[in-house]
Amino acid sequence: MGNLFASCGFATRAREKAFNKSLHLNETLLQTLRGLGLDHKHLFALYQIFSAMDKDKSGEINLMEFFEYIDLKRSRFSEKAFSVMDRNGSGEVDFIEFVLAVWNYCSFNHASLVRFAYDLYDIDGSGEIEHDEVVRCVREVWGSAWETSSSAQKIVDKLDAIMANTPNNRLSAALFQEFAVRHPMLLFPAFELQMEIQRKVLGKRFWSRATEKRGSLNVNALNWDHVKEVTMLSRQSSSNLLTSMEEDIGRQLQLKPADSVSSWGAVLDKNLRNGGESPLVTLKFTAYAC
Numbered sequence: 001m002g003n004l005f006a007s008c009g010f011a012t013r014a015r016e017k018a019f020n021k022s023l024h025l026n027e028t029l030l031q032t033l034r035g036l037g038l039d040h041k042h043l044f045a046l047y048q049i050f051s052a053m054d055k056d057k058s059g060e061i062n063l064m065e066f067f068e069y070i071d072l073k074r075s076r077f078s079e080k081a082f083s084v085m086d087r088n089g090s091g092e093v094d095f096i097e098f099v100l101a102v103w104n105y106c107s108f109n110h111a112s113l114v115r116f117a118y119d120l121y122d123i124d125g126s127g128e129i130e131h132d133e134v135v136r137c138v139r140e141v142w143g144s145a146w147e148t149s150s151s152a153q154k155i156v157d158k159l160d161a162i163m164a165n166t167p168n169n170r171l172s173a174a175l176f177q178e179f180a181v182r183h184p185m186l187l188f189p190a191f192e193l194q195m196e197i198q199r200k201v202l203g204k205r206f207w208s209r210a211t212e213k214r215g216s217l218n219v220n221a222l223n224w225d226h227v228k229e230v231t232m233l234s235r236q237s238s239s240n241l242l243t244s245m246e247e248d249i250g251r252q253l254q255l256k257p258a259d260s261v262s263s264w265g266a267v268l269d270k271n272l273r274n275g276g277e278s279p280l281v282t283l284k285f286t287a288y289a290c
Contacts, residue, residue, distance in 0.1 A: 016040055023047070023095055036103055037213045042202060043099070049201055050095050060092035072196050075143030075189065080120050081105060106198050107210040110191075114180040117141065117190055118173050128170040134159050141189050151185045158183065 019040070020030065033043065053061045053069045063082060067074045082101055093101070108116060121137040122129050129137070135156055142152045162179065163169050180186045198207040 019044065025096075029096065033099070036107075037210050038099065038103065042206070045202060046099050046102070047095060050098050053098075058092070060094050061098060062091050062093075066098075070193075070197055070200060072193060073143060076140035077117070077120070077137075077143070077190060078193055080140070081116075081190075081193070102197065102201055103210065106194060106201065106207045107214040108194065109211050109215060111177060113190060113194060114177050114187060115173060117187055118176045122173070128168070128172050129176075130170055131160065131163060134163070134171055138186070141187055143189065145189070155183060155186050 019025070023043075025033075025043070033039075038046075049069070050061065051057075053065045055065060063074075063079060066082060067078065072078070082105070105113075105116075117137065118129070119125075121133045123133070138152055138156055138159075142149055145152065159171065159179065162175060163171050166172075166175070184191075195204070198204045
């Protein structure tokens with residue numbers, strides 16, 4: 001990878017800066033990516049992969065282009081898992097959204113990926129899912145194989161038996177994770193998807209290190225709030241950055257605890273002191289424990 005990095009035009013600081021400028025990689029974003037274990041050689045390798053996916057050379061990719069490159073059959077689960085790349089609902093994602101989405105999914109450890117899958121179907125965030133949601137989860141994870149797989153049917157039967165013994169016939173996240181440990185076939189296609197993406201994007205060795213690094217981050221959990229925040233910052237110019245941040249702070253006041261809002265307030269204060277230039281974003285993750 002090091003030789004690739006040197007041979008592909010990063011021998012000088014000037015060329016590195018040109019690469020950053022062409023992809024709108026400001027220092028705030030680069031610092032965040034470095035914190036995730038992604039330096040310039042990884043970003044360039046990821047950009048080559050992204051460009052190979054981007055067949056129409058639009059600078060953006062859609063889910064169809066993504067899954068064609070990975071060469072795995074799409075399922076409703078895989079579509080849901082990566083639809084979070086598409087932040088604005090346009091059906092297209094840019095390079096940074098692609099990088100963060102792939103990092104998020106490929107650096108999950110076993111427990112984190114199980115919880116991620118569960119939360120995709122816990123629509124109301126109650127920490128419990130009903131029978132129909134459990135069936136939908138298994139059906140969508142297994143895709144077309146659901147109809148013919150005896151394993152998938154047996155999994156649902158066993159989950160039904162567990163839910164029948166709960167007070168409200170619901171499945172908690174803890175029970176779901178415990179079941180997934182004892183019955184790894186439950187989410188086998190989800191892990192197969194992860195392994196195939198890891199193999200084709202940077203390699204399993206890199207993602208093994210990334211998973212370890214993610215587990216060592218000094219945070220309680222990880223979710224997509226930080227991805228949205230970082231992506232938003234990467235797209236804002238200095239002229240409208242404060243307006244955008246103030247709008248986000250308003251949403252934080254409505255949706256998040258006070259400690260989350262205070263971190264945004266600190267960022268805004270820092271930005272004001274710097275005259276509105278390149279605020280330092282504090283990484284704050286809030287959902288999936290590693």
